[in-house]
Amino acid sequence: MSNQPTFDIVLDGATRSIEAGTTGTTLFVDAREVVAMKVNGEPWDLDRALPAGAVVEPITLDSEDGLNILRHSATHVMAQAVQELFPDVNLGIGPFITDGFYYDFGGIDAVTPELLREIEKRMKRIVKENQTFRRRDITEAEGRAELADQPYKLELITTKGAGAESASVEVGAGGLTMYDNVRRDGTVAWKDLCRGPHLPSTKLIGNGFALTRSSAAYWKGDQNGDSLQRIYGTAWATKDDLKAYQTRMAEAARRDHRRLGAELDLFSFPEEIGPGLVVFHPKGGILRHEIEQYVIDRHIQAGYDLVHTPEISKGGLFHTSGHLPYYADTMFPPMLADEERDAEGNITKAGQEYYLKAMNCPMHNLIFRSRGRSYRELPLRFFEMGRDYRYEKSGVVHGLTRMRGFTQDDSHTYCTPEQAGEEIRRQIEFFLSILKAFGLDDFYLELSTRDEDGAKKDKFIGSDADWEAATRTLEKVCTSTGLELVPDPGGAAFYGPKVSVQVKDAIGRTWQMSTIQYDFNQPERFDLEYTAADGTRRRPIMIHAAKLGSVERFIGVLTEHYAGAFPAWLAPVQVRLVPVAEAFDAYVDDVAARLRARGVRVEVDHSDDRFGKKIRNASKEKVPFTLIAGGDDADAGAVSFRFRDGAQTNGVPVDEAIEHITRVIAERINEPAGEKLTRD
Structure with missing residues (x-):
């Protein structure tokens, strides 16, 4: 015993x-x-x-925490394999990330596909060896001695991860720990500074992993730091899960909005303009116009007042709002204006600093403050398609989904504290109805609050009482919707908590769309007031809201959701008319004219291509309705419908065809099956 x-x-x-x-x-x-x-x-x-x-x-293993530990363990195995190939490599950091992992290496000139295959081969051998992950506590002196030949690790030991959030996977908080990969005979195969945890052994990694790609990286994300090679991988609980993930990634690549944007002639990103900036071509311009006009019309119907503000402002405005210095790193550097120079070009009077606006709220505050306001006007809702600019690092810019120049469908509502809860509920319902209109209807809510850690609370402004009241209001409203509510600690804006609508697309990926933020700080900073019923002057609550997030990003998401096959009401070209032979050109031109008279966007293919190629072109360009006309059609005053899935309905009278097309467009039908023509 x-x-x-x-x-x-x-x-x-x-x-x-x-x-x-x-x-x-x-x-x-x-x-x-x-x-x-x-x-x-x-x-x-x-x-x-x-x-x-x-x-x-x-x-x-198959839980979220289990997968993260699996991926972190796979990172160590990858780094071990790389160091076997390159004994003098400098080890950086290696965290798990969504669906995978990466590790940064110094001293490798390039990572080729052949090298990735060799690393993966060695990883499989290490996995089969069933090496044990063993954790041990070490002192800083012991760490420096053991990693004397690893400059990046020594820096992490000295700084405890300062300057790189992801470095916390190495050192974390508190004491230092080392993980040894131990063979069955008790010898140490490899070791790394890490806070863990890890799987009991490499064998549990199994065969559900693969290396995916490599990229350049900078030490601690600093562009002035050392240039490194970053190798990415993915790991899953089973090989079947890995294959399912690879299938999803292949489908995501097929839907990539950057590729589709070029193939469908929607938009492009000319190098001459710069990263994170887009130009919309005529077809993309039509798509954008339809989206913006729908959103504008919905806001007007919902009682919003349209406003417009400039894209540049004196820097003092953003000091008043609090964005400087809290948001300075994300704003473009200032430019000088109004300076005076002498005949030789020397500055004789310093100029005023101007900034490109990164957000619209400060200017909307000035509109509110431009005259006295009464409680009878509240809630007061301002709406703008505001053009904004943010200095995103070139490494994170990604097509339309992460940009430096973008348009926000931005609204700011001013209301009394008593009105805030109902106004937020109303706006969430408004968000969801707009997203549903575009065919997005699978979503949940995320509540972003401030980080309650004492050291991190400094990045948020406002009293504890204000934060508590605002957070409780948002939480209560979100709960009342019946939607799933996911917490996001630390994700709030510096001036208040926020709720975001997370939307799942056609292949199950989640995108942040609509956001609503409760702001008790800017009304104070701008000295905003309204006259209450008892004659006293009071502060309004300010509610920030964007329904699409940004128009450009929304177009990117929508392009991938529909794989470029937009619903008829959004499609840049809604109908393509194809004559079977040149003899029927006049007939299809007449049908086209009748459709245009009903507001339909029509093209007629009078090219020299063969008939079969014309049909293939319409399919490749994802036109919703291709109308074909030959001798029998012309004689009967009819057309034949060809749909995007290859189905065809012949001999449809032109009047019936026009009514069907205009009905599908007017009703904003988003399902392909709903675009089909059914006949008794």
Whole structure:
């Protein structure tokens, strides 16, 4: 009988007595699916001894925490394989990321596809070796001694990750830990500075991993820092999960809006203009116009007042709003204006600093403040298609979904504190109805609050009481919608909490769309007031809202959601008319004229291409309705419909064809099946 003292822990909500020194490995010995554990909410390795009073939860490989640990363990295996190939490589950092992992390396000139295959081959060998991940605490002096030949690791030990958030995977908070990869004979195959946790052994990584790509990177993300090679991979609980992921990625590549934008002649990103800036071609211009006009019309119907503001302003405006200095890194550097020079061109009077606007709210505040306001006017809703500019780093700019110049469908509502809850509920319903109109109807809500960590609270302004009241208001409204509500601690704007609508697209990816932010700070900063019913002067609450997020980003998401096959009401070309032979040109021209008279966007293919190629071209360009006319059609005053899926309906009278097309467009039908012509 053991003489070890015992104490209680809580496992899966039940109190359990264990001996001192008991590890997770012993606790879960009969649960082979458990690969790690949470101890008081923090992921731990299984081989760590449990403390008295701990709340313990199992982590399985296929859970979110389990997959993150799997991917982090795969990162170590990849780095071990790379160091086998390049013994003098400088190791950077290697975190898990969404659906995968990466590791940064210094001292590698280039990563070729052949090198990726060789690294992956070595990883598979390491996995089969069943090396054990073993954690040990070390002092800073021990870390510097063990990693004396690794300059980046030494810097992390010295700075404890300062300057790189992802470096926390290496050092974290508190003491330092090292992880050894130990072979079956007890020898150490490889080691890395890391806070863990990891899988019990490499064998549990299995065969559900693959290396995907490489890219250039900078040490700690600093463009002035060392240039590194970053190798990416993905890892899943099973090989079938890996194959499913690879299938999703192949489908995502097929839907990539940058490729489709070029193929469909919608937009482009000329190098001469610069990264993060787009030009819309005629077809893309029509698509953009239809989206913007619909959103503008909906705002007018909902009681919003249209406003317009300039794209540049004196810097003092953004100091008043608080965006300088809180938001300075994301704003374009200032430019000088109004300076005076002498005949030789020397500045005799300093100029005023002007900034490109990164947000519209400060200018909307000036409109509110331009005259006295009464409680009778509230809620007062301003709306603008505002053109904004943000200095995103070139490395993160990505097509239409991450840009430097973009248009926000931006509104700012001024209301009393008592009106705020109902106004937010009303606006969330408004968001969802707009998204549904575009065929997006699978969503949940995310509530972003400030980080309550003392050191990080400094990046947020306002009193604790104001933050508490604002957060509770948003939480109550979100809960009342019945939608799933996901917390996002630390994700709030610096001036207040926010709610975002997260939308799933046709292949299950999640995109942040509409946002609503509760702001009690800017009314104070701009000294905004209204006259209350009792004659006193009071501060309004300010509610920021964007329904699409940005028009450009929304177009990118919509392009991928529909794989370029936009619903008829949005399609740049709604109807393509194709004569079977030149003899029927006049007939199809007449049909086209009748459609145009009803507001339909029509093209007629009078090219010299063969008939079959004309049909293929219409299909390739994803035109919703291709109308074909030959001798029988002309004699009967009819056309034949060809739909995007290849289905065809022949001999449809022109009047019936026009009525069907205009009805599908007018009703904004978003489902391909709804565009089909059904006849009794």
